[in-house]
Amino acid sequence: MKKKLSEIVEIIGGELCGDGEILISGLNRLDMAKEGDLCFAVDGHIEEAKTCAASAVIIPANYVGDFPKTSIKIENPKAAFSKLLEIFVPKIEIPQGVSDKAFVGKNVEIADDATIMPFAYVGDGAKIGNGAIIYPHTFIGHYSSIGEQTIIYSGVTIREYCKIGNRCVIHSSTVIGSDGFGFTTKDGVHTKVPQVGNVIVEDDVEIGANVGIDRAAMGSTVIGHGTKIDNLVHIAHNCKIGANCLIVAQTGISGSTTVGDNVTFGGQVGTVGHIKIGSNSIYAARSGITKNMPENFFGAGFPVQTHSEWLRNQVALQKVPALIKRVVQLEKKISEKEV
């Protein structure tokens, strides 16, 4: 896929500054650009653009300075670039409807414009909403439902009786509704507590790859609407995660923990179970949350403290080796005086 710069200007408009015969074979970021690439630069990135390896750059129309490379000056470089992305990246065609290589159980409701790809398994009594796309090797358990326009990527497991909302995206190899980690121990032998609840994922939730969200022992594990979950996150049984949270990769939320709305967990955060974490809060990466937390909290560290305390402590802890020496000095002086 190659286009002359002059052809590109015909598509997106703008003012061509330089040789329109230049052939563009790809679109790229400034820092990864190579010859044949076209990039875009907004204010704050113009200097970087001047020295990038791209053959041409789309820059803001209002840029007044000298620009040493072939460029297209245009009102909104980013919008123009997005338009080109659609042309340069070939569209993927996924045939609508139910593949004859898929397995569909009894009493399944599949909306007419849903897509079920080869090797997908849809269990008895499941429901697939309008415009939903079920990729290959996905398992939709018995009596589970997938909302409208929701995309389930390859290799996802959604166990029985779970509900996935509308406009959700669930990435590959993620498991929703696996049994919670619940055992009663007698004489050192662990006996499984039946996990008869489910998982409810509300609307507009995105869940990354290789995530595990366990079904409730009873009732539901809930992921609130608009919440976004990164890769390799663990959410244990009976958790209730609020709306519009951001949960970064490798975070683990222990069982029966309730998280409010608009809470951000940085990467590799952990929490104990059976606590309440207030809304509108941010917890820095690696935070270890060991107790109930108020709203509007900016936390860090393990055990968790305010982010400013944590910073202060980090600085102080670096001084401990020197502090020990100072105390030894003081003890020496005191004892001398005592002699």
Add this chain to the structure above:
Amino acid sequence: MKKKLSEIVEIIGGELCGDGEILISGLNRLDMAKEGDLCFAVDGHIEEAKTCAASAVIIPANYVGDFPKTSIKIENPKAAFSKLLEIFVPKIEIPQGVSDKAFVGKNVEIADDATIMPFAYVGDGAKIGNGAIIYPHTFIGHYSSIGEQTIIYSGVTIREYCKIGNRCVIHSSTVIGSDGFGFTTKDGVHTKVPQVGNVIVEDDVEIGANVGIDRAAMGSTVIGHGTKIDNLVHIAHNCKIGANCLIVAQTGISGSTTVGDNVTFGGQVGTVGHIKIGSNSIYAARSGITKNMPENFFGAGFPVQTHSEWLRNQVALQKVPALIKRVVQLEKKISEKEV
């Protein structure tokens, strides 16, 4: 699925206190209950039950106080509730036998009452025991064996030559028998050390979702009988995990580490490799185990220490910023005296 409270009393027995015409449409936990739900409450939860949103509650027959909601008084509320769960939660039917949509290799032994679901792959020479259930999209490698009554959920990979015991449960997307992380490095180039061992999972083991248990370089990686493993756990090659251990989510056990019996690892624990961890021990969440450990140990922190030491240190470390100020004061006073 709806039943009158009076019908429910006919099923479970007990004394109906209130309107038997109330329609029950679901069973739920006290804290998640809504109208139409029936809940149960045991001692210690009666107060919560009084104000819950459920339409009715099953309470202990011996409860003497006043109870403001419609209730069923019965000897063992939990047992009665479990009985109802079987009625309200429709049973899932999985047809026994080998699906004609599954792939079965050469010289495979499948017990008559085992179940192999669509899109399962069973490699040459594999053995599937009585009552085992192999879900869709599972890969059972060549010459591997699955014990009796064992459930392998969708998307699980069990590589060649591995042995899974009886009555095990392995949750979705878990990988057993992937190659260990073993390389020899010469002039900065890493060359793979062949991983020709296997994994042996003994009886009554449960393994969560997205777990990775690597095959031994030689010999076997072993998971002892009755051990339960949570989601997203990593167990490296040549580890020997004892019996009846509990390994909570996101814990990582490095290669060739031996763990005794009845050891509990909290979430996000890590260990170095080639160490021995004694039996009958508990390691708190986030413990980092860096050396051989005795039996009957209650550990925490990184590097690991006794839990009590760790608590004491945590308290002390919070005081360091103040301590620095106090030492500055002392230095000032001393120097004044010296002048």
Add this chain to the structure above:
Amino acid sequence: MKKKLSEIVEIIGGELCGDGEILISGLNRLDMAKEGDLCFAVDGHIEEAKTCAASAVIIPANYVGDFPKTSIKIENPKAAFSKLLEIFVPKIEIPQGVSDKAFVGKNVEIADDATIMPFAYVGDGAKIGNGAIIYPHTFIGHYSSIGEQTIIYSGVTIREYCKIGNRCVIHSSTVIGSDGFGFTTKDGVHTKVPQVGNVIVEDDVEIGANVGIDRAAMGSTVIGHGTKIDNLVHIAHNCKIGANCLIVAQTGISGSTTVGDNVTFGGQVGTVGHIKIGSNSIYAARSGITKNMPENFFGAGFPVQTHSEWLRNQVALQKVPALIKRVVQLEKKISEKEV
């Protein structure tokens, strides 16, 4: 599979010391050996071999001391043992070619001697190189390419437009090319930033099980040639990992981070995003890398410091509780003098 020790000597040569009638039923490590096993021992392991449970041991021809067990003395014990492994471990046969139970899309290029196993899905426009093996339940996305001699194990997802190099090994349930975790937030609502880039995995890369490597928002997430990645690792969008790195299990690399060549990350390491980590460095397990790092660095701790600083600090921090007591003593003495 059983062989007399005398038969084994016929195969590998060497000098038989003891009863050639002994039946060998398996090969094993010294520390896991049981009766019927044959082991090998090189210098430094002879003492262990003397007391191991194996029925016989292969030892170096040049060993002069007394050896109490039946043995085979041979020039290169390890080489002889490897030869026997090929005999005792039945070879796995995977029929070459494209299974009629696989799904292959339009305009797919599959080399004649590639292998596509049952239930594999290969999307439109994908390319599979010579000698590549695609296991069951793998998803090869549209327009993605798999290099020569590369092995993709069961349950792997490689999303659209990604490139996997030659001689790579990708273990089960790993996801390459899932959408990066990119959102713009307005009034608390998170809107997805299109992730239109891809992932490029260069030659000779090995990637463990349940790993997630996200596609770039634009351009490419890159894994450099010869790099080896362990299980459950997270690599976020737009990362560039150099050549011949070792990334141990459960490590997480945040978005747009650039890692040089020959960098080793121990287990459970984490990094912030948008930083540069210099080449020829080692970061100990649990390191938390929060800023740009130079080359040739040996780091540990969180926030990361030099490994020696970290060790010194760890020792010092254990002394803080005692230090507090000592300062209290000093304050007492000073105040006494002041009275």
